[in-house]
Amino acid sequence: MSKKNPDKLLVFALGGVGEIGKNMYVIQYANDIVVVDAGLKFPEEDMLGIDIVIPDISYLLENRDKVKGILITHGHEDHIGGLSYVLKQLNVPVYGTKLTLGLIESKLKEAGLLGETKRIVIDADSVVELGTIQASFFKTNHSIPDSVGVALDTPEGTIVHTGDFKFDYTPVNEQYADLQRMAEIGRRGVLALLSDSTNAERPGYTPSEKNVGEGLEDIFHKSAQRVVVATFASNVHRIQQVINAAIATNRYIAVVGRSMVNVVSIAADLGYLDIPEGMIIEPEEVNKLAADRVVILCTGSQGEPMSALTRMARSTHRKVDILPGDTVIIAATPIPGNERYVGRTVDELFRLGANVIYGPGSVPGVHVSGHGSQEELKLMLNIIKPKYFIPIHGEYRMLRQHAQLGEAVGIDRSHIFVIDNGETVEFQGGIGRKGSKVQAGNVLIDGLGVGDVGNIVLRDRKLLSQDGILVVVVTLSKQDGGSIVSGPDIISRGFVYVRESEGLLDEANKIVSSTLNKLMHDKVNEWASLKTNVKDALGRFLYEQTRRRPMILPIIMEV
Amino acid sequence: MSKKNPDKLLVFALGGVGEIGKNMYVIQYANDIVVVDAGLKFPEEDMLGIDIVIPDISYLLENRDKVKGILITHGHEDHIGGLSYVLKQLNVPVYGTKLTLGLIESKLKEAGLLGETKRIVIDADSVVELGTIQASFFKTNHSIPDSVGVALDTPEGTIVHTGDFKFDYTPVNEQYADLQRMAEIGRRGVLALLSDSTNAERPGYTPSEKNVGEGLEDIFHKSAQRVVVATFASNVHRIQQVINAAIATNRYIAVVGRSMVNVVSIAADLGYLDIPEGMIIEPEEVNKLAADRVVILCTGSQGEPMSALTRMARSTHRKVDILPGDTVIIAATPIPGNERYVGRTVDELFRLGANVIYGPGSVPGVHVSGHGSQEELKLMLNIIKPKYFIPIHGEYRMLRQHAQLGEAVGIDRSHIFVIDNGETVEFQGGIGRKGSKVQAGNVLIDGLGVGDVGNIVLRDRKLLSQDGILVVVVTLSKQDGGSIVSGPDIISRGFVYVRESEGLLDEANKIVSSTLNKLMHDKVNEWASLKTNVKDALGRFLYEQTRRRPMILPIIMEV
Incomplete structure (x- = not known):
């Protein structure tokens, strides 16, 4: 497609639209492809036994020579969790801010890819040349530090990708969203905006993360015993506020749970957490301290079966017990x-x-979202002032709600594209339209x-x-008919x-025997036919008796 | 237990505490047992393939001669859905209000139990003698009409069971909760209150169902085309408000979905729905009318895979399409x-x-809960003024929150019992304590x-x-060692x-062969041992190769 129309600009998602997770967006101009994010998704309820889901990157592999690099907006799993799998097949440079790359490097190390992967640290002032495409960045607020949005200048015009964002006017780390730069990008003219739709269903504004700090400190003060705080390991702002509340209430902190230990260590090393010397204690030391001197910071806020909090709740954690x-x-x-x-x-x-x-x-007392609500989404649309709008990062209904917000702020309905994964939007001569589809889907x-x-x-x-399943084993003789x-x-x-269904299974046995005997009497002896008949007869019998349809696996042997 | 202490009063749940669903409460004094409700529960996420869950009624079957009757508080599935299964094993009289019995009768008919079941219609003024226990009733508000609470006078004192309730001061059917009778029961003195904990986590008051009527009418007015309303089939108040909004906007109503058709028919026959002549049309007629003259009332508000709305959404409904x-x-x-x-x-x-x-x-615009929030639960506690309090009808955390509300309104902590299913509370001489356990659990x-x-x-x-599963079939000869x-x-x-894993399965095959050959060479030929060894070797190999642990079923035959 790109060969026939070398001067088109293509924008599409390989993951992240019509779903929450596995974000991967592609901007292609002629022979230059820039990828934004490479995330994973947790399996849907019908993906039994599946651990994680990543995007199908066939398109990138077929165009591997064109891929100039992968820009990562921030260090959340739904934006970086697929990276190891992608890089194994496609060795291209990865660009991210300091904390983002820190989190990525710990993943690449595990996957044995650290040595061979070119990693380029960017900050909000970086400009990256990717063939004919030039990337620059702007700071945003999100539930992890060092999040950025991306502006991609192409010969067809500028595409802006917000990354995940909210507008937090009182950010915990005093890293303000760069409204001036966004305004400047908007002033220069933006062809299309790709914007985060996660909270497009939610009216109003998302509260500041600072609210949580006040809530936590209040609870820490009132607690006469230990305080356990479970939150997302990646929420470094939240972790800083737990630390601050612990300082204010004269408590030590034990960090529990693999990913929490990992993130705290990376974020502290890179200077994203401010932890007083000696404040962190080992989980084993918890019991040696007075109960009102202890905070336990742990994973498990989603009730994940193997997480620290779940183990504590079930009294199966090796080091920490919950006490009355x-x-x-x-x-x-x-x-x-x-x-x-x-x-x-x-x-x-x-x-x-x-x-x-x-x-x-308890919310917003102890939790606020990291994604902007409707009024913030409108602010982004107003400040970027795009000609075209493509809502991203959300289930279909969220994209549609976001599209309605776009219309509400004055974007023409024909300039808003709600897309599926793989569905391209083409821009040529300043005009955007839906183009053809490229391969996209789930890799389980x-x-x-x-x-x-x-x-x-x-x-x-x-x-x-x-x-369940029934395996039926029977041996037939070849000789005597x-x-x-x-x-x-x-x-x-x-x-x-x-043990309670012996009668049923005896009866089932007879059904199989009589079915086979009848077939052999009728000289039917092709295996396929014998198997089908056994399956049908047994399936019918079992359904009548139990209204269940187990899988039936007939194994017929001949001697 | 009751034989040794014939003068004790026992109160316990066979279902409904520590869970939402399968409500069944038991009040026993000496040789008289009264059962309140007989509900079902929908399966938990780990109950694969299970359709519904009902209470284990072993205790009732062991004491079948003592069971004087089953009182039903209202016609929701979690209160009546287990009744057919119970009555099949225990033929005792069933007491319920007119609508409640109407809904029950349609179930009993399906189960072929209508003829043999003694059904007694009660109203809020009825008094029922059940051996030494006397039951009277009081009207409550809930998301189905004809809901009642129960007061059980026993020689040990009065037990009050609220049923499911909220306080709706502007009820749709003008059937007000009977505050006077509740106050009178409270004034006479109540030994223990069993009260609905569903919304014990929710602060404030639950809004009136009337709010929904206004919300619906507003939307009906603004819609230039057809309006589809999905709600719980049993919510007769809601259905009446859909009818009222349709009248106000000059629309006809098509009723779609088996349970919706069933409830509308029963409720209309019994006088619980006021539907103007000719207003209900067949689903087939929808397309013959102007789009702004039509309302489609249907099931599927929970996204249930086989429901009417889900089929419409997937364009697989035989009669109704959703149009842009x-x-x-x-x-x-x-x-x-x-x-x-x-x-x-x-x-x-x-x-x-x-x-x-x-x-x-959209809430409370188009939906409100049928259960009272914290302030209403406190009102119930204040008006009944029980000596003892047993929160029921809720997950453990809800019971605990409700217990805290009990403490807040002045009930002594030692007089509040948070119980598990089967855990009894005994009352004797005006003193309540936790007693022993009776058999209770899930029947799948x-x-x-x-x-x-x-x-x-x-x-x-x-x-x-x-x-998944691997079946390994191998035939060994008996003769040559x-x-x-x-x-x-x-x-x-x-x-x-x-097809993509042929290499893996070939390799697996070789593992099985070499394992068996080695065993036979070592003269190991007990079947159990052969099977265990094949399972272990193959399981180990597959885990190394795939990190998966499929079930392995070795079938070893001898000729």
Whole structure:
């Protein structure tokens, strides 16, 4: 496509639209491709057994010589979590701010890719030349420091990608969103804006992260015992505020949970956390201190089964117990789909006698979102003043709500493109239109397997999960016109509790025998036909008896 | 227990505490047992393949001669959905108000139990003698008409069970909660209150259902095309308000979805819905009318996969299509766990070009809860003024929050019992204490099977759903010291996409062969040992290669 029309500008997503997660946006002008972000997504509820999901990058691999680099807007998993998988197949330079690269490097080290990956630190004043495309950046506020938006100047015009953002007028680290630069970019003229739609359904403004600091300090003051704070490991601002509240209330901090330890260490090393000497204690030391001198900062705010807080709640954590009278703060809201897990954890903490601060009653006291609400999204649209608008980073309904906000601030409906992954928007001569589709989709990662689980495997897992499986083993003789030599033996897993269903399985056995005997009497002896008939007869019988449809696997042997 | 202490009063739950759903409460004095409600629960996320969950009623079956009757507080599934299963095993009289019994009867008819079940209609003025226990009732407000609370006078004192309730001072049907009777019961003295904890986490007051009527009428007015309203079928008040808004905007109503048709028919027949003659049209007639003359009232507010709205959203409904410009109102909030389903449905409706009104931005405009918030729960505690308090109907965290409200209104902490299912509270001589436990738990219903799926089956389904299954079939000869006659053949389901993993499966085959050959060479020939060794060797190999742990089923035959 790009060969036929070498002077077109293409903008599309390989991930991140119509979903929350696996963000990857592509800007291509002629032979220059710039990628923004390379994230992962957590599996949907129907992706059974899948660990993570990354974007299908076939398009980039087919055009590998054109890819000039990957710009990373910030260090969240949905923006950097797919990077190792991408770089394994496509060794291109990676650009990110200091903290972002710090987090990426720890991933690349694990994947054995650190040596061979070219990493370029940028800051908000950097300008990066990527063929005919020039990238510059602007500071934004988000729930992780060092987040930036990107302006990509191309021969067709400027494309602005906001990254994830909110407008926090009182940021914790005093790193203000660069409204002046955004205004300057807007003044020069922007062809198209790609903007974060996460909170496009939410009216008003998202409160400042500073609110949380006040809420935390208040709770720390009132607690006569230990305080446990669970939050997202990557929320360095929040972590700083936990530290500040601990200082104010004369408490030490134990950091618990692998990713929390990792982020605190990276952020402190790179100067993004200000921690007084001697304030951090080992989890083992918690019990040696008076209860009102202790804060435990941990992972598990989503009720993840293996996380630190979940283990504490179940009394299976090796180092930290929850004691009656402890205060536990869940400084996060559940991501849709996690509500039940979080609820279970809260229940267990209450059972241990903890005072648990969680849920809607506690927000914005102990949590605020990192994404801008409707009024902030309108501010971004107003300050960038784009000719075209492409809402990104959100489920379809969020993109649509964001599109409506675009119309509300005066962008013509025909200049707003709500796109699916792989659906291109082409710009030529200042005119934008929807173009053709490039390959895009989900690559499922299950253990070490990348892409070896597809729809057939998932369909089978779904079937198996609902009603289990029956394996029917029978041996037929070749000689005497085909009689049953041994079996049928029926082995079931996940179907019924066998000891209570002997009658049913005996009956099933007879159905298989009589089906086979009848077929052999009728001289039907092609294997496929025998198998199909056994499957059908047994399936029908079991459905009548149980209203269940287990998978049936007939194994017919001949001797 | 009751035999040794014939003069004790026992209060416990067989379902409904530590969970939302399968409500069943038991009040026993000596040889008289009264059951309040018999509900179902929808399966938890780890109950794979299960359709519904009902209470374990072993205790009632062991004491079947003592059970005097089942009182039903209102007609919601979590209070009546287990009734058919209970009555099949325990034929006792059922007491309920007119609408409640109407809904029950439609269930009993399906289960073939209508003829043999004694049903007694009560109203708020009824008094029912159940051995030494006397039941009277009081009207409450809830999201279904004809809801009542129950006062049970026993020789040990009065137990009050609120049922599900809110205080709606402007109820849609002008059936006000009977504050006078509650006050009178409280004045006479109440030993213990069992009160609904669903919204114990929510501060303030729950808005009146009337708010929704105004919200609906406003949207109906503004819509130039058809309006689709999805809500809970049982919410007869809401349905009446849809009818009223349709009258006000000169629209006809098509009722779509099995349970919606069923409830509208029962409620209209019994006089709980006021529908003008000729207002209800068949779904087939929708397309014959001008778009601004039509309302479609349907099920599917939870995004349930087979519901009417979900089918419309996926364009698979046989009778109703969503057209661009239609307005769809989801007049409900997602039950925890259903958020993703609802989100998916909203996405699909947006894709069809509908204007969708849903989510937090739309509430309380188009939805309010049927359960009282904290201030209403305090009002109930204040008006009933119980000596003891047992929060019911909620997850553990909700019961705990409700217990805190009890303390806040002045009930002594030692007089508040947060119980688990099966955990009894005993009252004797005016003193309450936690007693011993009776059998309680979940009975899982999968298809026609009641209780034939237990932990082992669920564990297998979980394993199968994560990594699938490999069946290894091999035939050994008995004669020549045991050599492989045929196989090994490996059949996998839900493990890997076979065509892309031939190498892996070939290698797996070799592992099985070499394991068996080595064992036979070492003269190991007990089946159990052969199977275990094959399982272990293959499992180890596959985990190394894939980091997955599929179920492995070795089938070893001898000829």
